[in-house]
Amino acid sequence: MNSDEIAWEFDGGEGRTDVLMALVGQQLRVVDELLPEETEDPLARLAAELSERPVELLESNPILARLFPRAMADDAEADQFRRDAISQQARARMEAGRTVLSDCALAEGDMVAVCEDHLAAWITTLAGLRAAWNVELTGSADRGATPTRTNARANPTAAAICDWLGWVQEDALQARLFLL
Numbered sequence: 001m002n003s004d005e006i007a008w009e010f011d012g013g014e015g016r017t018d019v020l021m022a023l024v025g026q027q028l029r030v031v032d033e034l035l036p037e038e039t040e041d042p043l044a045r046l047a048a049e050l051s052e053r054p055v056e057l058l059e060s061n062p063i064l065a066r067l068f069p070r071a072m073a074d075d076a077e078a079d080q081f082r083r084d085a086i087s088q089q090a091r092a093r094m095e096a097g098r099t100v101l102s103d104c105a106l107a108e109g110d111m112v113a114v115c116e117d118h119l120a121a122w123i124t125t126l127a128g129l130r131a132a133w134n135v136e137l138t139g140s141a142d143r144g145a146t147p148t149r150t151n152a153r154a155n156p157t158a159a160a161i162c163d164w165l166g167w168v169q170e171d172a173l174q175a176r177l178f179l180l
Contacts, residue, residue, distance in 0.1 A: 006113045008122070008175035010103075010168065013110035020168075021104050023129050023161070028097045030064060030132075033057055034090040054086040055079050062141040063132045067093065069143060093128060096121035119176055126169040133162045 012020065034054045058064050068089060070078040099121035104112050114122055137158040138145040152159035 005115045007116040007119050007179055008114045008172055010112040010114060010122070010172075011110060012104065012107060012112045017104050017107060017110070017112060021101055023165075024097045024100050024104075024125060027125075027129055027132060028094060028101075030061070031067065031090050031093050031097075033061075034064065034068075034086055035094070036087065054090075055082050058082060058086070062135050062139075065141040066131050066135045066143070067128055069141075093124070096124040097128075100125045114172075114175075116179060119172060119179070123169065123172050123176065126165055126172060130162060130165040130169055133158055133165060137162055 010017070010020070012018075034057055036053075058068055068082065068086060071081050071085075072078040099118050103114055103118055103122075107113070134145060134147065135141055137147045137151050137155055139151075147159065147162065
């Protein structure tokens, strides 16, 4: 990648690249649980994608519930939409996370160069990480859950990670706005 193609740089110094890669890897493992086993049989694949299992996983795992929130107020419609869309959404999150991991692995030195074509994947991944860690911090999958000082004192690591991810996400968003 030449410097003209670089849209943004992630400062991965002082171990930040390793931390980010670990967080992304952890999230990829969680999201991967939603995907059906790979099979060559198209009917078996369709049946697996339309099964109740992904919806049950979303209901039992607050991080997955936060990453894949209900799109509709009606429970039956929301569950049907989730069954229809969850595999595609999970694959998109997986692809975005793999893009971040790939960019980090290709870094030369502390700065991770991110081309314009990869910036959306970074923003998506950072937003997902921050949402997941907000669940860890607040104990709630609710989109409106706001951390309190009590939450931060009880889990200072989660609070620090949320703050850091917010800063990195904002920096990436600023770079994206500059490109528009």
